[in-house]
Amino acid sequence: MSTHTTLPKINLKDYNYDLPEERIAQSPVTPRDHARLLFYRAGDIQHHFFYELPQLLQTGDELVFNNTKVIPARLYFQKSTGAVIEVLLLHPVSPGKLVAVNMAAQETCSWQCIIGNKKRWKGFLSRHFTINGEEGVIFADLEDAENNIVRFHWSPVSFTFSEIVQALGKLPLPPYIKREYDDIDKERYQTVYARSEGAVAAPTAGLHFTEETLHELAQKKVGYNEVTLHVGAGTFQPVKHTEDALEHPMHEEQMVVAQGTVERLLQAKGRIIPVGTTSMRTLETLYWLGVQCYEGEAPNLNGFYLDKLFAYRHAKSNLSAQEALETLLETMQKQGVQQLVGDTQIYIVPGYRFRLCRGLITNFHMPQTTLILLVAAFIGDDWRRVYEAALHKGYRFLSYGDSSLLLPAFSE
Incomplete structure (x- = not known):
């Protein structure tokens, strides 16, 4: 099947915006949870601080964190x-x-x-x-x-x-942080729940969480789940094919998900909300692995590879998230696999239909990148309104910048 049968050409020029250099955060906010939080809900935009996150989520929501740890690579x-x-x-x-x-x-x-x-x-x-x-x-x-x-x-x-x-080694700060590596980066360019060594870039959406915020979320009975996606340097790579962004050679990243996490996701009663684009890519990959298993193409789940356009070749799949996860879990048990290990190249662009994720916590990203395409895929053309509001209100952008909670209309 042609990779373009379900997607029109995506012109990257449509996903550009003016990001003044002075709006790129060079250092983290202290304390972590005092970063600002833009709350987008089905078209409505509000402004909060990150420590208010527990008040904006519902009991039963399931947060999914990427526990990768940045190595001084x-x-x-x-x-x-x-x-x-x-x-x-x-x-x-x-x-x-x-x-x-x-x-x-x-x-x-x-x-x-x-x-x-x-x-x-x-x-x-x-x-x-x-x-x-x-x-x-x-x-x-x-x-x-x-x-x-x-x-x-x-x-x-x-x-x-x-x-x-x-x-x-030294931690590899992003190329847009125009200062020397500092002692503060050793602590602040890691999430408080980082434990699985292997990333060369932080899953920055998680940098705002504190032990206090996690405790408040637990008290509200918001679920806590961990996956691992080792963030690679490719996350900073600009998309070079401006006339058709689908031609971009999408980077692959190693992911590890325990069997127990798949079981908890199956039992989720509320919305599944990834913390960061890396967690979102991991969760959506789980669905497509379930589709592979269901269609009789079960990969070796201890060494799988999901190519960048698999989701679009199989876009007509009507397998529910529940069925996909159940099939994936059964296959794990048959293969005797306690944790999924493999590489995902999943490319989430406008036209993609989300299968597991119903919300997203994420920072503000560089123009004309795969991350902007992912956000646009999730909230549609409103991505531009969100970014214009953040710029107008003085939000700080990129890795050490402020945060957003995005809840599209289909999450209601």
């Missing part, structure tokens, strides 16, 4: 000539494709990377480190120059790669 190696090579970890290659496996590796591992000053890389690079008073050295070798695959090996081999990265 930016490593620097200085040559004897003084030249500095920057290595940004992207995707694990060996000993496994799973981030957790490579972070726990001892002695050696390989990653696909973004490499700065690559032309100056000749032979091995090395760097000394000290962990808990014990000294060591890590070496980097350009294993596959064409694909930017870097092999690391180190001694003592008793250290894990995670320990070394924590000792040497």
Whole structure:
């Protein structure tokens, strides 16, 4: 089936807006939950602060959080000539494709990377480190120059790669934050519930939550659920095909969802509301995995891959969210899989019909990006009204900026 049978061309120029540089937040608000919160509900726009979120949700709503943890994935190696090579970890290659496996590796591992000053890389690079008073050295070798695959090996081999990265690396702040990495970023460029190492960018919608806010939500009996989607550097990649955004090579990200989470989503009585676009992409991927299983194409749920346009090739599917999750759960049980592990490339653009998500908590995004396309898919042309209102009211934009709670008419 043609990938364009269910979607017209999407001209990216229709998803542009003027974002003044001074509106791009360079530092986080303190405390976290004092960020502003734009509340959009079926066309109506109100202005609140994030700590008021529990009052805006209903008992029985189910929030879904991305528990990925940003790793200090930016490593620097200085040559004897003084030249500095920057290595940004992207995707694990060996000993496994799973981030957790490579972070726990001892002695050696390989990653696909973004490499700065690559032309100056000749032979091995090395760097000394000290962990808990014990000294060591890590070496980097350009294993596959064409694909930017870097092999690391180190001694003592008793250290894990995670320990070394924590000792040497720096958090990769987004390119639009025009200042040096600061100590405050170590704490504030992580969510308070981050636990699964592997992201190179924060799921920023969650940065506003505090333990107090989570406690108030629990008291109101708003559900708490966790998924993992390791946010990649591709999230910052501008869409380059202005005449047809569908041609954009959508980035893929690794996701992990426990069987218990699928069971809780099946039992949800209220609206399923993802915290952030990454959680939304994960949830919608769950539906399409259920469709694959239902149609007899069951993938290996411990290593699946969902391509960017699968949803559009199967857009006529009338499988309910309940049926899709039930089928997915049955398949997990048949395969003996306790947690789904795989890569999703799902591309959510205007024309997409949402299957699980009935609300969205998200920050304000760059113009002409896949994130704006996702928001426009969710609330239609009102995305422009929301962004104009936020600009008019002085909201701060992007990763360290303010927040929004979006509830489209179909969520009622």
